[in-house]
Structures are given as structure tokens and as C-alpha cells.
Amino acid sequence: MGFLMAFWRSKKTKADDALAQKSLDGSGASEGPPDDQPANESDDTPQEGLSPEVEPTTPRAPTKSDSEVSSGGLFSKMRGALSKTRQALSTDIRDLFKAEGRLVDDEFLEELFSRLIRTDMGVASAEAIRDDVATRLRARVVSLKEVLETITQQTQSMLMQESVGIHYTESGPTVILVVGVNGSGKTTSIGKLANHLHKSGKKVVLGAGDTFRAAAVEQLTVWAGRIGCEIVTGKPEADPASVAYQTVDKALSIGADIAIIDTAGRLQTQVNLMQQLEKIRRVVGNKIETAPHEVLLVLDATAGQNAISQAQGFSDAAGCTGIVLAKLDGSAKGGVILPIREKFQLPVKFVGLGEGVDDIAAFDAAAFAKALFEQ
Numbered sequence: 001m002g003f004l005m006a007f008w009r010s011k012k013t014k015a016d017d018a019l020a021q022k023s024l025d026g027s028g029a030s031e032g033p034p035d036d037q038p039a040n041e042s043d044d045t046p047q048e049g050l051s052p053e054v055e056p057t058t059p060r061a062p063t064k065s066d067s068e069v070s071s072g073g074l075f076s077k078m079r080g081a082l083s084k085t086r087q088a089l090s091t092d093i094r095d096l097f098k099a100e101g102r103l104v105d106d107e108f109l110e111e112l113f114s115r116l117i118r119t120d121m122g123v124a125s126a127e128a129i130r131d132d133v134a135t136r137l138r139a140r141v142v143s144l145k146e147v148l149e150t151i152t153q154q155t156q157s158m159l160m161q162e163s164v165g166i167h168y169t170e171s172g173p174t175v176i177l178v179v180g181v182n183g184s185g186k187t188t189s190i191g192k193l194a195n196h197l198h199k200s201g202k203k204v205v206l207g208a209g210d211t212f213r214a215a216a217v218e219q220l221t222v223w224a225g226r227i228g229c230e231i232v233t234g235k236p237e238a239d240p241a242s243v244a245y246q247t248v249d250k251a252l253s254i255g256a257d258i259a260i261i262d263t264a265g266r267l268q269t270q271v272n273l274m275q276q277l278e279k280i281r282r283v284v285g286n287k288i289e290t291a292p293h294e295v296l297l298v299l300d301a302t303a304g305q306n307a308i309s310q311a312q313g314f315s316d317a318a319g320c321t322g323i324v325l326a327k328l329d330g331s332a333k334g335g336v337i338l339p340i341r342e343k344f345q346l347p348v349k350f351v352g353l354g355e356g357v358d359d360i361a362a363f364d365a366a367a368f369a370k371a372l373f374e375q
């Protein structure tokens with residue numbers, strides 16, 4: 001119970017200005033340096049892709065009637081992506097029900113607990129769910145369905161967060177820095193996110209700030225070409241901070257709404273590289289005082305509990321504002337989202353559901369909990 005209270009309290013994320021629309025054509029003037037790359041002028045083609053504009057949710061309001069979520073393609077996509085986790089989990093939990101019902105007693109609760117922790121949800125989350133089941137159902141003979149519903153509601157409550165979308169600046173470009181370890185899914189997530197934003201009518205500029213690997217620049221360039229948005233690249237092995245600077249400069253000069261800057265993969269323990277991130281932040285902040293407006297940490301859901309130590313290191317050192325949980329589709333460890341929400345003040349903003357251009361979704365607690373447990 002103590003844990004639960006702490007958990008609810010930790011849910012107060014900051015800003016409310018969630019999802020505020022900023023005007024197209026941000027401010028103009030740019031001083032200083034460089035210019036860059038090809039320009040496939042992107043034009044506004046308003047048209048809905050996924051719907052990141054999920055409304056802010058209020059804690060502790062579990063309900064099964066999230067039909068607006070379950071009716072859409074988003075839900076089936078999420079459900080598909082979480083199938084490995086769900087199968088592992090529901091098979092495990094179903095095993096607890098040999099007959100048509102089962103008495104909720106200490107033995108049952110203990111068995112339930114040991115099955116829950118196998119999804120990398122961590123001890124604290126599994127305890128919270130077990131305790132909730134105990135509170136609601138103890139001494140009753142219940143069906144699998146009832147238990148799953150209770151668990152789904154509790155999970156949804158634990159995943160609630162106040163806002164999930166990108167916090168846009170009121171004027172000028174919103175600058176998003178994307179960080180994380182090597183291979184976590186940064187560049188791919190940027191491509192998917194940029195595509196979505198572009199399709200919803202935003203003018204996007206990408207910055208190829210991973211200058212360590214030529215392939216990384218190419219990878220992002222391919223995405224930019226596919227999307228039809230601008231990209232800023234530096235010379236091979238250029239200082240990533242200068243690419244970041246040029247990207248913001250470009251965004252200002254063309255009146256872009258959003259600049260998304262890729263970075264090289266690094267471990268949270270690599271001091272020099274973490275300092276380099278600090279430099280990128282500083283340089284970007286010199287250009288636009290309030291930037292970067294978002295620092296998104298991309299975590300690989302298949303890393304399970306390892307993702308947690310990464311989240312710790314990065315949120316301390318890089319000032320992250322949100323998480324993108326990538327590769328949920330390949331993971332049986334989707335439960336890791338629970339300790340991530342519990343331990344960090346960081347909201348999970350997006351989830352990666354595959355390698356395709358549309359395989360990203362705004363995080364939604366109700367859809368996630370349902371997709372995790374419901375048969």
C-alpha cells in the first residue's frame with residue numbers, strides 16, 4: 001500500500017500545456033552559420049495518421065469502457081505489438097485456473113505474483129497488482145476473466161499519466177533531441193515520428209546528429225526523402241553540436257514547426273559522450289533559449305529490466321522529458337513499462353510497434369493495459 005501511494009504521487013508530471021498547437025510559420029530570423037542540404041520542400045498535407053492527441057488522463061479512473069480506443073486501428077496495432085507479452089502472461093495466468101473458478105487465497109496470490117514478475121514488470125509493480133487483487137477479490141471464488149479485468153484496471157491506473165504528447169512551444173520551432181543507447185531505435189523512431197508530424201501538417205526538419213557513423217546519416221536521409229521533409233547533415237565526423245546548431249538554424253530560417261535531432265548511441269556511463277549531449281543542449285539553447293523543448297529517451301523494450309538502468313542514467317544526465325518505448329512488437333517484456341512509469345517522473349510519450357513508417361503510436365494507458373492482459 002505504501003508503494004501504491006508513492007506510486008500515485010509520483011504521477012504528477014509537469015506541464016499542462018500538452019499538445020498545444022503552435023502556429024505554422026514560426027519566427028523567422030536566423031543569425032550565424034551554415035546552411036545545408038537538399039530541400040524537398042514539405043508541404044502541409046493535413047491528414048490524420050495515428051492519433052497522438054490522446055486526451056490527458058486523470059489518475060485512478062479505471063474503466064473498461066474505453067471504446068474510443070478499442071475501436072480504432074491504434075488498439076489493434078498495440079494489441080498486435082504486445083502479443084508476445086500478452087501470450088506469456090495470459091498463458092501463465094490461465095494456468096492458475098484449472099477448474100471453472102479459483103479461490104483467491106494466499107496461495108493463489110503468491111502464484112499470481114510469481115507469474116506477473118516474469119514480464120519484467122518488476123517486484124514493486126507485481127506486488128501492487130497482487131495487493132489490488134487481494135483487496136478486491138480475496139476469499140471469493142473467481143473466474144479468469146474477473147481476475148484479468150481487475151489486473152487490467154489496476155495496470156491502467158498505474159500507467160496513467162497526465163499528458164503524453166509533445167509539448168510544443170508557443171512560437172518558433174519546437175526542438176526535440178533524441179537520445180539513447182546504440183541500436184535502441186532512435187533513428188527509426190525519429191523517422192516514424194517525423195512522418196506522423198509531417199502528415200498532420202507540421203513542417204519538420206531533421207538533424208543528422210549521429211555523425212559517428214556514415215550509415216546513420218544515410219539512414220536518416222532515406223527517411224527524410226521518404227517523408228519529404230528537410231534534413232541537415234554535417235560533414236563526416238563533424239561535431240554533432242554543430243549539426244544540431246545548424247538544424248535549429250534551418251528550422252528558424254524556413255519557419256519549421258519542429259526540428260528533431262538524432263544523436264549517436266551512447267551508454268549512460270560514458271562520461272565524454274554524456275558531456276557531448278550537454279554541449280548539444282547548450283548550443284541548441286544558445287539558438288533558442290527554451291530549447292531543447294523535448295529530450296526523448298528511446299528505450300528498447302526487448303532490453304527488459306536493462307532499459308531501467310538506462311532510463312536512470314539518461315534522465316539524470318541528459319535532462320530527458322519523455323520516453324519512446326521502441327520495439328514493443330518484438331518483446332515479451334512489455335511489462336517493463338510499469339517500473340519505468342513507477343521509477344521515473346518521465347512520461348512514456350510514444351511506443352514503437354514495428355519497423356514500418358506507421359508503426360508508432362502515442363502512448364495510451366488504457367489501450368496498453370487492455371492489450372497487455374485482455375484475451
Ligand SMILES: Nc1nc2c(ncn2[C@@H]2O[C@H](COP(=O)(O)OP(=O)(O)O)[C@@H](O)[C@H]2O)c(=O)[nH]1
Nearest residue numbers: 182183184185186187188326327352353354355
Ligand atoms: N521490430 C521493431 N524494430 C525496430 C523498432 N524500432 C527500431 N527497430 C529496429 O531496430 C534496429 C535499430 O534501430 P535504429 O533506429 O537504427 O537504432 P539507433 O541506433 O538507436 O538509431 C533497426 O534494425 C530498426 O529497424 C520497432 O519499434 N520495432
Ligand SMILES: [Mg+2]
Nearest residue numbers: 186187210216
Ligand atoms: Mg541511429
